[in-house]
Amino acid sequence: MQYSVTTKDIDERRKRDGKLVAGTAAKADIGSFKSFPDWQQLPKARRWDHIITKESAAREPCVLKQAAVHLKKPGLISLGGGLPSPENFPIVSLSVRVPNGETEFTDAAAATEDGGAAVTMGKYDASQALGATSGGSGPAAEYDLSIALNYGQACGSAQMLRWVTEHTELVCRPPYSDWSTCLTVGSTGALEQALRIFCDRDRHDTLLTEAYSFSTALETAKPLGIRVVGIEMDEQGMIPESLDALLSGWDVQARGGSAKPHLLYTVPSGQNPTGATQSAERRQAIYKVCQTHDVYILEDEPYYFLQMPPYQRNRPAASAEPAPTQTSEEFLGSLMPTFVSMDVDGRVMRIDSFSKVLVPGSRMGWLTASEQIIERFVRHAEACNQGPSGFSQVALYQILEKTWGHENYFKWLAHIRESYTQRRNTLLDACEDHLPTSVVSWTPPTAGMFHWLTVDHTKHPDHGKRGILELEKEIFDLCIESGVLVGRGSWFAAEPDQPPAGLFFRVTYASATAPRMTEAITRFGAAVRKSFLL
Amino acid sequence: MQYSVTTKDIDERRKRDGKLVAGTAAKADIGSFKSFPDWQQLPKARRWDHIITKESAAREPCVLKQAAVHLKKPGLISLGGGLPSPENFPIVSLSVRVPNGETEFTDAAAATEDGGAAVTMGKYDASQALGATSGGSGPAAEYDLSIALNYGQACGSAQMLRWVTEHTELVCRPPYSDWSTCLTVGSTGALEQALRIFCDRDRHDTLLTEAYSFSTALETAKPLGIRVVGIEMDEQGMIPESLDALLSGWDVQARGGSAKPHLLYTVPSGQNPTGATQSAERRQAIYKVCQTHDVYILEDEPYYFLQMPPYQRNRPAASAEPAPTQTSEEFLGSLMPTFVSMDVDGRVMRIDSFSKVLVPGSRMGWLTASEQIIERFVRHAEACNQGPSGFSQVALYQILEKTWGHENYFKWLAHIRESYTQRRNTLLDACEDHLPTSVVSWTPPTAGMFHWLTVDHTKHPDHGKRGILELEKEIFDLCIESGVLVGRGSWFAAEPDQPPAGLFFRVTYASATAPRMTEAITRFGAAVRKSFLL
Secondary structure (H helix, E strand, C coil): CCCCCCHHHHHHHHHHHCCCCCCCCCCCCHHHHCCCCCHHHCCCCCCCCCCCCHHHHCCCCCHHHHHHHHHHCCCCEECCCCCCCHHHCCCCEEEEEECCCCCCCCCHHHHHHHCCEEEEEECCCCCCCCCCCCCCCCCCCCCCHHHHCCCCCCCCCHHHHHHHHHHHHHHHCCCCCCEEEEEECCHHHHHHHHHHHHCCCCCCCEEEEECECCHHHHHHHHHHCCEEEEECEECCEECHHHHHHHHHCCCCCCCCCCCCCCEEEECCCCCCCCCCCCCHHHHHHHHHHHHHCCCEEEEECCCHHHECCCCCCCCCCCCCCCCCCCCHHHHHHCCCCCCHHHCCCCCEEEEEECCCCCCHHHCCEEEEEEHHHHHHHHHHHHHHCCCCCHHHHHHHHHHHHHHHHHHHHHHHHHHHHHHHHHHHHHHHHHHHHHCCCCCEECCCCCECCEEEEEECHHHCCCECCECHHHHHHHHHHHHHHHCEECEEHHHHECCCCCCCCCEEEEEECCCCCHHHHHHHHHHHHHHHHHHHCC | CCCCCCHHHHHHHHHHHCCCCCCCCCCCCHHHHCCCCCHHHCCCCCCCCCCCCHHHHCCCCCHHHHHHHHHHCCCCEECCCCCCCHHHCCCCEEEEEECCCCCCCCCHHHHHHHCCEEEEEECCCCCCCCCCCCCCCCCCCCCCHHHHCCCCCCCCCHHHHHHHHHHHHHHHCCCCCCEEEEEECCHHHHHHHHHHHHCCCCCCCEEEEECECCHHHHHHHHHHCCEEEEECEECCEECHHHHHHHHHCCCCCCCCCCCCCCEEEECCCCCCCCCCCCCHHHHHHHHHHHHHCCCEEEEECCCHHHECCCCCCCCCCCCCCCCCCCCHHHHHHCCCCCCHHHCCCCCEEEEEECCCCCCHHHCCEEEEEEHHHHHHHHHHHHHHCCCCCHHHHHHHHHHHHHHHHHHHHHHHHHHHHHHHHHHHHHHHHHHHHHCCCCCEECCCCCECCEEEEEECHHHCCCECCECHHHHHHHHHHHHHHHCEECEEHHHHECCCCCCCCCEEEEEECCCCCHHHHHHHHHHHHHHHHHHHCC
């Protein structure tokens, strides 16, 4: 069933629901944050008991948190959990200064140093100080420091869960009923937790991913004894036919006893390191292969909102005028569909991040998956991190909920992707101007912050005499010598023990200024020329 | 070798060192933060390769972070790591309002709502905005949002590591040279990471701990396939002779193939759930047994600074005058020695927390251990959380470093322990007044936030007919019925499949107000009387 939810639907649901009352360590009811009125009519997700690991299956709810059900009893006094009293918290208020949602986000930094909005949260904005007499109608706010800075649920605060659930419904419209969300301590940690749910050392489980993949993801899998198999890629990333062929022809014996893989990790938009973005058709085809072979999908989308228009060399000069503002519907319509939006089976865990669009330092993101999987994830979070920092939750709540709201957050995302589009354009202009196109080729990225350069090693004077990795090292060293740091393709190989598919380098347009990016590419080009004796 | 370090030594070392220059993702040199001048002359820690797990041993440094060594090259332009540019961070400043260090901390909340100090950190206080022209002598601050809110090292920022290293040297004075520190995402997560360093599912490894232990610690160990064995306790906690006897008589075959244990988890001060505090002699004796049997020690000390004077019923009334201020030396002299302070072998990982003395919501603490173990821990942190939230690091830096300093932090700790001492006294007064001492007994706790009540089940009219767990449930249910939530002893049993050693309940004085605590104990007493037909 297809449906859609707008920010207006959310406003109306919130109005009907009234104030969110959720005190210290309150449990959130994710269903109550959904705005599609018929969500409970959707089919339920499949169960994944057959692939869940020993470790994950053995997790039981925390006994002290279970006892908290008794706290609902009227008049009960708790001498149960050792939660410190907020009277002993030394922080009375916390303020952040951010661009307010009314101005255009054309120059966020400048806008806020002078103006913007200073949003302040006090200790008892939403609750009464212990022992204080009630001031009549009670406090007006929904969240405060006495709640956020105490122990909470490992899934995150109800206040932030409401926000991410609404955002997810706007973006993904999951087509099954029991989808749920929980906060994470960032996507890196979320991936490790996910691997511990699905991959068992004793079963010699295999993780499928792109042939060139996020190095930290590979480094996360390896110590857990997980075997990684890379799927062939083209300019749209992972090739579904290759995935299908691999799974159809899987030979347990030839694979040293590894069962047929049941887990796929993919970065569909602006893939790290190749910059490839899967088209809508590509995503549908991959999902279908995963249905056929009963594969669970980890959809890691840190760059999802950094999807860009195609690169054009002869484009109109960047206008001083701000681009016409898009509505949230227009903005969302410009993005590729998510795997979750086609996930009729509940076989996808989507891993979302604030790192690339707000700040990496929040160490906070969120997941979307079926209730069963979210519950397993949270059971682990209770032991491995107890959920994200209260300071992070407060800071992001102040920005997203109190200052911007959903509509302005989409405007912010549009602003950020415009900023990255200009950076990409600068880098690609420099590549066209300064790289020897006789040996270096590329596909202009349409999302993210990475650009992948293919160097034709067959044209190297030492071709046949020296291997790809040797040439890669030579060019990398020449780069360092001439003052530019790039990523070596081999760092990202899913199967580093296999012969490399080619000679690649990853460059990022995330952080250097325009003149330095141009200079850096010039240096890279010179290093390649030197190695190739051009 | 014994030595001591004072806050004055730290001030002088800092003066000599000058400004700490540590930008985005800078690596910290922990040695440079030590103030004892001859620390390098101390003997080195032992190596622990023989007990480190397959998983931990397989961890290699993150390839992208290794490449960062090249960033030191003058003039180098990085197109390497995908760090977002801080120009895209929407937060321009962050302020916290806290009691300033000059006032007494007698009523922290009241002091700061009106006054106190609002400490503000800007985006570029320590660094120049990209592309901005330098303003002469350069920025004065050592830390700012452009650093704290970007990706950083998983061990934490140099700015916070300096602070915890100095604090640790003041408190613990480790007697070996290569001790190190790193931040954690809280002690709960730190324990799971530690267990993955030392306990291997395939080896059927055993964790030793108190017979009644922190339930979350037990819940953390179990899904990892770790067997837990509880050590007999008295009013000072774990009994070293019992530990020695267990290890001396360990029979691998009788234990189903589990090798002799090599890991001990202990909460030495205000142990959860029993409230027991190990004396100095007790700690020395336990350390010695661990040396004899080559056992590594996890010293978990969330309540270390909540050590209190002994409980006295007929004490002078709490004075309205603040207690005379102690110097940091006097305060530290009132505390039991840490295991790290006697750790000549480097066989201790001390797990420190801000949760009980500042706020739990920071999800940030720190470790002290030998370099080898810290390095293994950080390798895992790179995959499982990337270190604590930047918002948490900023907030705590603002309080600890910018507002208070070490000397005032010890004053704060003295204030907090005084607050918990009063709470303990209230609860114990209520126990003396309202519990049937014919069947309920206890040892007054001298640290922490927990009180452990022993109910003499042999005096129950149904003794011999109903088991301890049945009686425990009956009393718990009667408690809920009469409106009080307490912890059941069996929730904390290290070996829940063994017959319980007695009938116990845990109560906390952490959070209820004085009149409610007294009422709650009255209700508990009534529940016991009802069950025992008194």
